[in-house]
Amino acid sequence: MKTVFSYAKPYKWLIVIALLLMLMELSVELIQPLLIAKIIDDGILAENVKVIWTWGSVMMALSFIAFFAGGVNSFFAAHASQSFAFDLRQALFRQVQSFTMATFLRFPTSGLITRLTSDITMVQNVLFMGLRIMLRAPLLVVGSLVMAFVVNVKLALYLLIGAPVLLIFLIVMARKGVGLFAQVQKRLDRVNRVIQENLQAVRLIKAYLRGAYEATRFSKVADLLRKNTVTAMRMMELILPVLLFIMNASLMAVLWFGAGEIQSGDAQVGELVAIVNYALRMTGAFSMFAFIIVSLSRAKASAERMEEVLLANDDLEDHQGEISGMIDLEGDLRFEDVSFYYPGKAEPILDRVSFHVSPGEKLAIMGSTGAGKSTLLNLIPRIFDPTDGEIYVSGKEVRDWPLKELRDAIGLVPQQSILFTGSIMENLSWGDTDAPVDELEEAAKKAQIHESIDLFPKKYETRVGQKGVNLSGGQKQRLSIARALVRKPSILILDDSTSALDVKTETALWDALEGERATMLVVTQKIQTAKGADHILLLDEGKVVGYGTHADLMEQSALYRKIAQSQSEEEAVIDVANHS
Template sequence: MKTVFSFIKPYKWAFIIAFFFMLTELAVELIQPLLIAKIIDEGIMQQNQQVVIVWGCVMMALAIFAFLSGVINSYFASHVAHSFSFDLRQALFRKVQSFTMETFTKFPTAGLITRMTSDITVVQQTVYMCLRIMMRAPLLVFGSIIMSFIVNAKLAIWLTVGAPFLLIFLYFTVKKGINSFSTVQARLDRLNRVIQENLQAVRLVKAYLRGTYESKRFGKIAGNLKVDTVSAMRLMETILPILLFVLNVSLLVVLWFGAGQIETGNAQVGELVAIVNYAMRMTGSFSMFAFIIMAFSRSKASAERMEEVLKAKGIEDTWNRNLSDHGTGEIEFEQVSFTYPNTEAHVLKDISFRLKPGEKLAIMGATGSGKSTLLNLIPRFFEAVEGRVLVDGKDVKEWPLKQLREKIGLVPQQSVLFTGTILNNLAWGKKDATEEELIESAKKAQIHHSIMNFPKGYETRVGQKGVNLSGGQKQRLSIARALVRKPAILLLDDSTSALDVKTEAALWDALGDEESTMLVVTQKIRTAKEADRILLLQDGHVSAYGTHETLLKGSELYRQIAESQNEEEVDRHASRNS
């Protein structure tokens, strides 16, 4: 929790001011029973009206002063809490941006969303309430006990009889409450994950008529959240009745013995009234303890979850270091092997090949053969466990990540677009690109004419995840976004699967003029045979490597793939002619 709450440090003076005025409010509240005792004993009991008026005016002035202190305290407490939460949210988001892909696999997306929304809100509210009432309540209890001993020590002892029991009870309640609310937040993560999955796959859910099933699944998970939340809240609700019972018993004892002392002349009426007043203040403060413990338990659970993110392994890189960069996209794999974290099976094993600047490599293989993983090693999303990946003769581990990734244009397997205009999405690839550069890249990606057919052209709004665009349009926009970078290395991960034959052919013709070194993951022989070389993977191993003609002669697997695709084309032509 130290890391999380260290974000309060920049606002320590505002925190101190808020705390000071909270103490001012507290001091006024602790003084008032003494003034009431004075008014009763020296004014009412002595029938001295002047004492009543003077000290009554003093009490009124103190009440106004306390009110103003409360307003100032609230202002600075709000400033500290909201500034703290803003900085913390920014830090969490920056930390997530710095995650290695290995670290990303440890945190579900829904869990990260919960941490940056719900968990931060919980901690923010706790910081605010801490400066308003949470610190004030226990201080008022201890202050009331001390003032009671100052007024009449014999009567004050009876107020503290139940204190040891209450402290032990509160300790175990807080401990159990923290565990309970940690479980609740974990359940909330699971609920958010189900909502996220369902909304992302809404078309599939509707197509397969799985709405009822998804509703039942959601109901079960929401039910588990409800059960755990109710259990945690019931624990918190037991606090107040027990606290009030112990305090009311103590108050009755004080009244009993106080009445006896007044009769014997060992105590004054004003003293008993003052101690009863302090007892009532303690009762009011203890009634806040249930809320305080609940807030503290939830806050601690949330802070620990955010601490996990803030202390997670990020990108270990020297951003201020630069390497002399005179290369133009040469790539070499030297006996590279890779396994995903916490697994033993090799996804890639002993991969070796070399691409000269400007060459094009087609990567083929069955699903799960390691094609996408191979691409991920080049921008260092993951690091090889054996061997070396070289870019322009330097191990990618030696490249500063910023400098390495500026050389690369990536088109992922699943096209990802952001809410905004088409122009914004294209410029996302290069923030200082001119409009002419953006249009040029769109033309090369064969998407310019489609864009111009939209009513607003390049200013057309792209819906969430490109929902208002076809699969082929999203793929071509993703390609254009990569091309605008003018990258030395272009990675295309099966990114033409939604294109028709004519459009794809035109795209490859346009890309023929690019000077980028290209690695293209594809399942299409007609695409692969246009490459300088083809890398055929099978179960993470290199099954064959060479040109289209070489593989046709020397690789049985490649020949089978080629024959199956040729047969499909024959069947299509036959069906059209019939």
């Protein structure tokens, strides 16, 4: 918890003021039984009205002071806790952004979402409640016990008898609570994961009529969360009855022996009333201990989960900052005996891959699903680092380039087109925030999306729904390509990014890209697209099984000929169907 609550340090003076106000409120509460004892002994029993009015007025004044202190305390506690939560959330998000993909994959997406939402809320509430009432409860217990000894040592000893038992009991319950609520948070992660999967795949679920099945699957994980929560809460519910039983037993002892002390003249009525008041205050404070232990247990579990992210600094990327303009890097690219293993996997996804692409050339990469095409592309901008071998960009080993300079020189269009909620203009300028409007439109024209945008009522100000839900697959792919072109990259990576385009549009796209200075790497399944490349790299199970022009591979590679033949047959069937 130390790492998490270190983010409260900038607000230490707000916290100090809140604590001082809480102590002021607590002091008034501890003084009141003494004043009540004085009013009873020196006023009511002595029939002295002046004493009653005097000390009654003092009690009223102190009550107003406590009311003011409590109200202002709430303001400072809320300010400190909200600001702390804001800083912590910012730090967690920045940390996640700085992860390499290898580190990122250690944490389920649903778990990161839980940490950034409910886990932060948990520790935020604990800080607020700690400054408001949670610290006040144990201090009230200790203060009441001390004041009871000030009033009458003999009677106070009866309140002290159960203290060691209560202390040991609370420590044991707190430790059990931390483990139980850590399990609850893990179950919550699982529930969030199922929800996330279902919301992302809602169209598929509806198309396959799998709603009932998914509801059953959700019910199972939600039921596990319920059972773990019930188990944890049942354990915590034992706290209050035990505390009240011991405190009520102590209170009965005070009343029983206190009556005898009064009869023998060793104690006054006011002293017994004061001791009873302190005992009742202790009982009230102890009744909050169940809530306090539950809150602290959950907060500790949440803090430990957040610390896993905050302290995962063994494998972080360079600080990237904001995009400030693209680097005019020579687009020479060379792979030399590059191999790559995913963490925990025994078989390589890439096995001793070597090839060379000169500046301005276009390389088509082909292969079956799982051949390692996307992984190969991810090694160039250092989404992952190779396990063995070297990658050179412009004659310099890729790991020797500052990460920002390297990535500024690369335009990446991923296999799955990702768009962000906002306008089309905002999505295009995401590639380069400093690019003028005419450059954004020029990139859209090259990507063959400008005419489609012009048909929208709001044109470039048209809002894009979450993940581009209101656009077709082809429109999303072309917008993604335009966004990459805005960067004016030295290396343009297209990971099967034209699969949703018709032949005419794709041909127009490649014609428009002919004038680009960028070195292009294009993952494709289409022989027609590969023909237009300077070279073709053919992968099979992570190994290079063919490299050369279309003519070279038709002559040298049986696998390539098989792919070409199958696509020729498919085209022939389509032609017959179109003419029939």
